[in-house]
Amino acid sequence: MKVAVTAQGPGLEAEVDSRFGRCTYFVIKEMVTGEVETVANEPGTSGAGIEAAQLLARAGVEAVITGHLGPKAGRALAAAGIAAYQHTGGTVAGAFAALEAGELAPIGNPV
Amino acid sequence: MLQIAVASGKGGTGKTTVATNLALALAGEGPVQFLDCDVEEPNAHLFLHPALGEEEAVTIPVPAVEEGQCTACGRCAEVCAFNAIAVLAGHVLTFPELCHGCGGCTLLCPEGALREEKRKIGIVQGGQRGELVFVQGKLEIGAALAPPVVEAVRAKEQGMGTVIIDAAPGTSCPVVAAIRDVDFCLLVTEPTPFGLHDLDLAARLVAELGVPAGVILNRAGEGDELVEEYCQRQGLPLLLKIPFSRNLAAIYAQGKVLVEELPQWREVFLNLGREIGRRVGR
Numbered sequence: 001m002k003v004a005v006t007a008q009g010p011g012l013e014a015e016v017d018s019r020f021g022r023c024t025y026f027v028i029k030e031m032v033t034g035e036v037e038t039v040a041n042e043p044g045t046s047g048a049g050i051e052a053a054q055l056l057a058r059a060g061v062e063a064v065i066t067g068h069l070g071p072k073a074g075r076a077l078a079a080a081g082i083a084a085y086q087h088t089g090g091t092v093a094g095a096f097a098a099l100e101a102g103e104l105a106p107i108g109n110p111v
Numbered sequence: 112m113l114q115i116a117v118a119s120g121k122g123g124t125g126k127t128t129v130a131t132n133l134a135l136a137l138a139g140e141g142p143v144q145f146l147d148c149d150v151e152e153p154n155a156h157l158f159l160h161p162a163l164g165e166e167e168a169v170t171i172p173v174p175a176v177e178e179g180q181c182t183a184c185g186r187c188a189e190v191c192a193f194n195a196i197a198v199l200a201g202h203v204l205t206f207p208e209l210c211h212g213c214g215g216c217t218l219l220c221p222e223g224a225l226r227e228e229k230r231k232i233g234i235v236q237g238g239q240r241g242e243l244v245f246v247q248g249k250l251e252i253g254a255a256l257a258p259p260v261v262e263a264v265r266a267k268e269q270g271m272g273t274v275i276i277d278a279a280p281g282t283s284c285p286v287v288a289a290i291r292d293v294d295f296c297l298l299v300t301e302p303t304p305f306g307l308h309d310l311d312l313a314a315r316l317v318a319e320l321g322v323p324a325g326v327i328l329n330r331a332g333e334g335d336e337l338v339e340e341y342c343q344r345q346g347l348p349l350l351l352k353i354p355f356s357r358n359l360a361a362i363y364a365q366g367k368v369l370v371e372e373l374p375q376w377r378e379v380f381l382n383l384g385r386e387i388g389r390r391v392g393r
Contacts, residue, residue, distance in 0.1 A: 047194025047209045054188065057199050072206055080199040 003099065004028045004056055005092045006066040010038035012093040018067025020084075021048030027092045028061060031100075049073025053080055065095045069107050113393050114274045114293040115384075116322070120309025122280035124299045125329035125353065128363060130277040131158040133297075136370045136380035138243045142272030147247035148289035149279040150233060150260040157366050161238030161245035169235055169248070169263040171212030171256065172227035176203045180224035187216035187225060211256060233260035235267065244269060257285035265289070273384070282316045290317065294391045296324040297350070302334035307341055314345060323390060327383075330355040348390070351383055 006023035007014040017023035026039045039059060043051050049069070053076035056064060064077065067088040077084055085104040087095045098104050117130040126149070134145045147153040156163070174187065174196055185198040195209035196216050207230050217225040232254040238245040248264035250257050257279070265288070268274050278289035290296050296317045300310040310326065317324040324347060328338050331352040342349045353359065362372045369376035 044192065044194065046192070047197075047206060050194040050197045050204075050206060050209075054197055054199060072209075075206075076197055076199060076204060079197075079202055079204050 001031050001063070002028055002059065002061045003031055003096065004039075004059070004061045004064045005087075005095045006041075006064070007038075007092050012036060012091065012096075014092050016065075016067070016088060016090055016092060016095050018088045020064070020066040020069050020073050021050070021052045023052070023066070026052075026056065026059075026061075026064075028059060029096055031096075047072065050076045053077045053082065056080070056082055063099075065099055065104065066107075074107070112268075112271050112274060113388060113391065114268070114276060114295070115387055116276040116278050116290040116293040116296045117299060118278040118286055118290055118296055118313055118317075119280050119299040120282060120311070120313035121300065121306050124280075124301045124306060125327070126280065126299050127155050127158065127277055128329070128353075128369070129297060129299050129327055130275050131155055132368050132370045132376065132380045133384060134159070134243055134273075134275040135368055136377050137273050137275075137384045138241065140381070140384075142244070142269065143242070144244040144246065144267075144269045144272065144274045146264050146267070146274060146276045147245075148261045148264050148276050148285075150248035150250045150257050150264065150285065151279060153247045153249055153277075155277050156238070156245070156247060158368050159240045159243065159245060160366075161240040161243070163236055163238040163245075166234040166236050167263075168231045169233040169260045170229035170231050171210065171259055172214055172217075173207040173210045173212060173230045174205055174216050174225045175228045176205065177224045177226065178203075180222045182222055182224075184221065186219055186221060190215045190219050208253070208255070212259065232256055233263070235260070235263045237267065258288040261285050261288035282312045286313075286316065287320065290322055291320060293322055294393075295387050296322045297327055297387075298324055298347075299327045299329055300338055301330045302328060302332070302338050304337070307337050310338065310341065314347060325350040325387070325390070327351045327353065329353045350386060351379065 004026045006017040007025045057080040063083040084107040147155040183201045233250045248260040300306040332355040
């Protein structure tokens with residue numbers, strides 16, 4: 001299962017970016033194998049959250065950890081079947097660890 | 112026909128004051144039409160008090176999906192510059208509030224699975240105040256796409272006499288829609304660093320659009336040289352100064368117009384109209 005964290009930089013030691021659609025990078029980890037990749041996020045002027053949801057869907061991501069989720073991004077993630085978990089601050093590695101420890105609450109998908 | 116737009120970089124400099132007074136001063140001289148193209152906040156009616164007619168809906172075409180025909184190929188999402196349509200897990204998702212109504216997705220869908228529906232984004236409303244013909248546009252609450260509403264107002268241009276267009280502040284798309292192809296644009300500013308800064312933006316916009324322009328300095332008195340020097344440097348005519356005066360502000364605050372309260376101002380605005388006519392060769 002692939003999980004993405006919104007990040008301010010590449011790799012596990014980067015700080016978490018609390019923005020979803022306009023985060024700088026997605027750090028994606030295959031939770032079983034531990035393999036990590038970083039994808040740059042370069043949204044356009046409109047609908048950044050929707051664009052980011054499509055990017056994650058194409059990358060085969062099944063869950064995302066981020067700070068905040070707008071209503072349109074929430075709708076797009078829900079349609080893609082991608083779960084969202086709330087987490088701010090700290091490193092990307094810390095965010096993955098918190099998810100694995102069952103400490104993160106899902107972000108409700110607003111209609 | 113002579114189209115005069117009234118614009119400003121900075122908000123609150125006196126566009127509507129200038130536009131309404133100019134329109135009323137000229138209304139005695141021949142057919143005049145007033146178009147309130149500040150559709151996010153149309154307020155000229157507060158000063159002109161027109162008898163308003165029926166509201167006409169302004170719509171844009173937005174895509175609707177025929178699920179049966181869609182193969183989720185993703186072409187629609189790929190061509191949409193605004194992410195108003197997305198393809199996720201085999202389904203098309205539309206976000207009408209982001210759609211600019213360009214029709215690209217419907218046109219390029221290889222399956223013919225999209226059709227267009229009308230989405231109301233605003234209204235256009237006509238009216239009359241004495242001899243003055245009035246039209247205003249109003250963007251729907253929650254809608255963000257002002258230019259089609261501005262264009263719908265401008266589609267009502269009467270094609271004769273003088274047309275006065277009150278534009279939105281700033282230099283973005285709604286302003287471009289309001290002043291594109293007009294004969295002359297008045298740029299209203301105030302003698303402050305903010306006023307000057309935003310006047311420069313507006314002056315560059317009209318230059319880019321090839322629209323001849325002149326400046327009106329409102330609340331004049333202190334710091335005028337800022338704007339005067341700028342106009343001189345840029346070769347922009349400074350056509351009128353309206354002094355910073357408690358009396359003028361009080362008339363404005365009561366929803367009244369200078370040309371009706373103070374006869375000397377009728378002459379001032381008539382002369383302004385004539386000067387613009389001369390400058391565009393009418």
